[in-house]
Amino acid sequence: MRSNAYTLIFTSITTVLLGFLLSFVSESLKETQRINEEIDIMKNILYSLEFTEKDGPWSGEEVKKIFDSSVIQKVVSADGEVIEDLIPSEIRADKMETQFPLYVKVVNNSVDGYAIPISGKGLWSTLYGYFALENDGSTVKGIRFYKHKETPGLGGEVEKDWFTNNFVGKKIVDKNGSLVSIQSIKGQVDTSSPDAYHQVDGISGATMTTKGLNEFLMNDLKKYDSFFQKIRVESKG
Amino acid sequence: MKLFDSKSKQALKDPLMQDNPITFQVLGICSALAVTVKMDTAIVMSFAVVFVLTMSNTVVSIFRNMIPSRVRIIFSLLVISSLVTLTDQYLKAYMYDMSKELNVFLALIITNCIVLGRAEAFAMKEGPWRSFLDGLGNALGYGIILVAVAAFRELFGSGSLMGFQIISDSMYTSGYQNNGLMVLSPGAFIILGLIIWVQRTIGKIEEE
Numbered sequence: 001m002r003s004n005a006y007t008l009i010f011t012s013i014t015t016v017l018l019g020f021l022l023s024f025v026s027e028s029l030k031e032t033q034r035i036n037e038e039i040d041i042m043k044n045i046l047y048s049l050e051f052t053e054k055d056g057p058w059s060g061e062e063v064k065k066i067f068d069s070s071v072i073q074k075v076v077s078a079d080g081e082v083i084e085d086l087i088p089s090e091i092r093a094d095k096m097e098t099q100f101p102l103y104v105k106v107v108n109n110s111v112d113g114y115a116i117p118i119s120g121k122g123l124w125s126t127l128y129g130y131f132a133l134e135n136d137g138s139t140v141k142g143i144r145f146y147k148h149k150e151t152p153g154l155g156g157e158v159e160k161d162w163f164t165n166n167f168v169g170k171k172i173v174d175k176n177g178s179l180v181s182i183q184s185i186k187g188q189v190d191t192s193s194p195d196a197y198h199q200v201d202g203i204s205g206a207t208m209t210t211k212g213l214n215e216f217l218m219n220d221l222k223k224y225d226s227f228f229q230k231i232r233v234e235s236k237g
Numbered sequence: 238m239k240l241f242d243s244k245s246k247q248a249l250k251d252p253l254m255q256d257n258p259i260t261f262q263v264l265g266i267c268s269a270l271a272v273t274v275k276m277d278t279a280i281v282m283s284f285a286v287v288f289v290l291t292m293s294n295t296v297v298s299i300f301r302n303m304i305p306s307r308v309r310i311i312f313s314l315l316v317i318s319s320l321v322t323l324t325d326q327y328l329k330a331y332m333y334d335m336s337k338e339l340n341v342f343l344a345l346i347i348t349n350c351i352v353l354g355r356a357e358a359f360a361m362k363e364g365p366w367r368s369f370l371d372g373l374g375n376a377l378g379y380g381i382i383l384v385a386v387a388a389f390r391e392l393f394g395s396g397s398l399m400g401f402q403i404i405s406d407s408m409y410t411s412g413y414q415n416n417g418l419m420v421l422s423p424g425a426f427i428i429l430g431l432i433i434w435v436q437r438t439i440g441k442i443e444e445e
Contacts, residue, residue: 007305014312018319025323029330036333147337151421
């Protein structure tokens with residue numbers, strides 16, 4: 001049996017040494033990791049805005065190039081005003097409830113769509129994604145989830161094309177222009193139903209995930225409603 | 238001393254087949270279920286375990302005569318968790334998409350019984366070179382099963398291997414369907430059970 005002093009010294013030295021090693025590695029890789037995260041976010045915004053990878057997967061630089069050249073980052077306030085000189089990454093933590101990021105797709109100098117971040121609880125986890133509208137402010141352009149821990153094969157199907165493709169072309173407002181969001185319903189959408197314009201096929205076996213999705217999509221769209229109302233008025237007039 | 242005497246060979250070779258950590262010792266099952274939906278995640282996971290297990294075995298073995306016996310498990314865990322954190326940080330920096338898919342299971346290598354088990358049962362007693370081989374053997378044995386399970390699950394669950402479509406579209410249009418069970422964890426259990434059955438039949442291993 002070794003003495004207590006030896007045990008203490010031995011553990012202290014190893015802890016300090018390994019601690020130094022880990023903090024050194026973590027510090028030197030930090031920058032690369034931060035860039036990866038940024039590129040991942042950009043990539044998902046691009047997917048939701050219907051940019052497609054033509055020649056195989058994008059490299060990090062390509063993502064950045066496409067994003068910088070055709071997406072404008074903006075911040076809108078709760079009453080629908082664009083806040084000048086502010087980009088999403090600069091929103092202060094205490095202003096998260098009143099200032100919202102907005103990503104505008106620009107093609108040949110004209111607006112081609114808007115993407116907003118969406119997130120909320122499903123069954124097991126918080127789902128994160130982006131939701132994009134056409135430039136009329138009412139038609140869905142795309143939806144994309146990049147982070148969730150729902151059951152693969154059931155709730156996890158939210159990220160699959162068969163599910164997200166159903167959103168494209170649906171409307172988030174009714175005839176009177178008030179927000180109805182998109183509802184994913186049980187089973188298949190009856191195309192003759194008067195509500196079919198804002199309904200999508202649900203996922204069987206994933207009632208709680210789709211219910212959560214319906215709720216948080218509505219909540220997130222509410223935040224931007226005054227902004228998109230203005231867009232809708234402009235695009236009609 | 239010969240580099241590969243019979244005991245070193247045994248340390249490397251046994252865990253590959255007849256003393257395989259997953260199918261025979263039945264350790265590390267949880268990650269074997271979690272990361273085997275697709276082959277590429279299984280392969281990266283196997284490499285991570287190879288790195289962690291060989292390194293931890295070697296390090297523990299080098300210090301085995303200096304480690305106070307009262308804190309030896311804490312010391313092993315310290316080494317293992319540091320190695321896992323290093324791997325995790327490295328993947329986050331250079332294989333970001335992969336680290337997102339493996340997410341928590343990479344960090345859970347720390348609690349993988351194979352790693353601590355080998356440190357405690359082998360590396361605390363044997364020299365660094367043998368411990369290195371033992372770690373390598375066990376990690377490869379783990380990796381072989383992982384990749385085999387993943388190959389079955391990806392082929393029958395998603396119709397592809399390593400992300401390449403194997404089952405042609407014409408098969409799907411003529412009524413073939415992917416087996417949804419293979420994508421879920423119970424599918425891995427079934428495959429694993431079949432592998433264990435086949436292996437024990439071939440190896441003529443009898444239960445007491």
